[in-house]
Amino acid sequence: xxxxxxxxxxxxxxxxxxxxxKAAGDAxxxxxxxxxxxxxxxxxSRIPAHLLARSKSAKANKEGGAVATAPAATGGGVAxxxxxxxxxxxxxxxxxxxxxxxTVVKAxxxxxxxxxxxxxxHTWPHLLAVEFVAALAITVFTLIFxxxxxxxxxxxxxxxxxxxxSKAPWYFLGLQELLTMFHPxxxxxxxxxxxxxxxxxxxxxxxxxxxxxxxxxxxISLFTIQMMFWAVLVIIGSFFRGPGFNFVTPWTGGLFxxx
Amino acid sequence: MExxxxxxxxxxxxxxxxxxxxxxxxxxxxxxxxSVFRKGYTDSPRNRxxxxxxxxxxxxxxxxxxxxAVKVSYTLCLGGLSFFLFILLTITGIFLMFFxxxxxxxxxxxxxxxxxxxxxxxxxxxxxxxxxxxxxxxxFLHMARVFYHGAYKPPREFNWxxxxxxxxxxxxxxxxxxxxxxxxxxxxxxxxxxxxMGYTPVFGDQxxxxxxxxxxxxTDTLLRWxxxxxLFVPFVTVIFLAIHFWRVRKDGGISGPx
Numbered sequence: 001x002x003x004x005x006x007x008x009x010x011x012x013x014x015x016x017x018x019x020x021x022k023a024a025g026d027a028x029x030x031x032x033x034x035x036x037x038x039x040x041x042x043x044x045s046r047i048p049a050h051l052l053a054r055s056k057s058a059k060a061n062k063e064g065g066a067v068a069t070a071p072a073a074t075g076g077g078v079a080x081x082x083x084x085x086x087x088x089x090x091x092x093x094x095x096x097x098x099x100x101x102x103t104v105v106k107a108x109x110x111x112x113x114x115x116x117x118x119x120x121x122h123t124w125p126h127l128l129a130v131e132f133v134a135a136l137a138i139t140v141f142t143l144i145f146x147x148x149x150x151x152x153x154x155x156x157x158x159x160x161x162x163x164x165x166s167k168a169p170w171y172f173l174g175l176q177e178l179l180t181m182f183h184p185x186x187x188x189x190x191x192x193x194x195x196x197x198x199x200x201x202x203x204x205x206x207x208x209x210x211x212x213x214x215x216x217x218x219x220i221s222l223f224t225i226q227m228m229f230w231a232v233l234v235i236i237g238s239f240f241r242g243p244g245f246n247f248v249t250p251w252t253g254g255l256f257x258x259x
Numbered sequence: 260m261e262x263x264x265x266x267x268x269x270x271x272x273x274x275x276x277x278x279x280x281x282x283x284x285x286x287x288x289x290x291x292x293x294s295v296f297r298k299g300y301t302d303s304p305r306n307r308x309x310x311x312x313x314x315x316x317x318x319x320x321x322x323x324x325x326x327x328a329v330k331v332s333y334t335l336c337l338g339g340l341s342f343f344l345f346i347l348l349t350i351t352g353i354f355l356m357f358f359x360x361x362x363x364x365x366x367x368x369x370x371x372x373x374x375x376x377x378x379x380x381x382x383x384x385x386x387x388x389x390x391x392x393x394x395x396x397x398x399f400l401h402m403a404r405v406f407y408h409g410a411y412k413p414p415r416e417f418n419w420x421x422x423x424x425x426x427x428x429x430x431x432x433x434x435x436x437x438x439x440x441x442x443x444x445x446x447x448x449x450x451x452x453x454x455x456m457g458y459t460p461v462f463g464d465q466x467x468x469x470x471x472x473x474x475x476x477x478t479d480t481l482l483r484w485x486x487x488x489x490l491f492v493p494f495v496t497v498i499f500l501a502i503h504f505w506r507v508r509k510d511g512g513i514s515g516p517x
Contacts, residue, residue, distance in 0.1 A: 170392075
């Protein structure tokens with residue numbers, strides 16, 4: 001059974017209550033004259049008054065013939081013009097109408113093929129303009145940075161003279177930092193290998209279909225911790241490691257870091 | 260407006276030349292029917308579609324995208340920036356290749372000469388270096404952005420896998436380039452890096468031998484890493500980039516708003 005929408009259910013209940021009140025209070029008056037009843041019913045329905053009046057009189061005519069033999073047969077009909085003041089039967093709809101609500105079908109289940117139409121804009125100019133500006137910005141940034149900061153070029157490579165400390169490129173300094181804590185095979189191969197492997201597998205491990213932050217607190221915290229872990233290791237390796245890869249603070253021991 | 264002498268005004272001449280050019284076979288062979296370069300551009304929904312549809316951009320972008328995909332606050336443009344940096348690095352890298360020979364005897368001197376006596380040599384090398392570091396950063400941030408938006412979830416799981424491969428390729432590109440200046444920084448950073456890879460279980464020595472092209476870092480290593488840096492890894496990267504971009508569209512554009 002389909003759920004009936006709230007506003008329809010309310011409207012039906014209101015109408016039912018109104019009909020019950022009317023049946024209790026106004027029954028004699030309604031039965032006495034036809035015209036006020038028609039006027040009243042026209043007030044709370046969308047069916048034009050003249051059509052209601054026409055159908056009522058047609059029904060009254062039809063039942064007028066039958067009334068002698070079976071007075072109780074007014075069951076399915078409207079409030080009638082018949083003189084005896086029987087209260088309208090309970091099967092009568094609000095305002096004395098005979099139409100009934102068979103079922104309410106939600107709009108979404110039949111009519112809408114796409115429940116929400118996708119809001120789209122033209123790639124040109126909306127997206128291309130943004131991309132163009134972004135490309136320009138990054139180029140200008142790189143250019144200006146390059147004008148003021150020179151890339152390092154130390155003395156010629158010399159296999160016999162190991163600089164102290166020897167550092168990997170900055171993105172590998174987290175691994176080099178791990179090297180101080182674990183066996184080289186663990187730090188250099190196992191941990192990064194597992195890391196990449198888990199990263200690749202993460203969409204297959206995380207079966208939670210929601211992309212809302214409040215639904216995926218665990219995944220987000222795990223990832224954030226992971227990122228912070230690497231960021232901290234890289235920062236320590238970059239700025240807090242001096243000669244012999246020993247711990248130094250950059251404000252006292254100086255900076256041992258080349259990009 | 261004919262002048263009494265029968266001469267044409269400069270404006271008439273220009274428009275005549277433009278008409279002739281745009282009517283020529285050469286011009287029409289370059290721009291496809293419907294191209295805005297062929298029939299002129301006025302701002303209309305139809306022409307907005309044609310800009311994409313009748314240009315090479317159609318390989319990259321659909322005619323229309325979701326409205327929220329245009330919001331910079333959603334993507335922060337990180338994927339795009341990574342790609343722009345890749346292009347910038349290709350352009351500056353090609354420039355550098357003209358002045359560089361990958362041998363232990365010449366590499367450092369070539370870089371030094373590039374910096375001191377080639378016009379814009381220092382600037383372009385700086386851009387190449389800083390652009391490379393920046394690209395590693397933007398690729399990392401792009402990954403974080405995608406994760407926090409849950410954009411790796413179905414149907415985009417496989418594109419995430421390709422993305423992780425692209426991340427490792429980016430690191431490889433940067434790392435192989437690190438050796439090429441052949442200075443103390445390059446040599447020892449790579450020594451540290453390759454020593455770590457030498458601890459691969461079972462095949463450690465073989466891995467190291469293949470990477471170095473010998474038992475020690477030397478001129479063979481330089482040649483090897485040069486070819487990896489300028490040819491092999493970019494080639495593989497471009498293939499994965501193509502798949503990555505194609506999948507973005509096939510999986511229904513970028514992921515929805517949160």
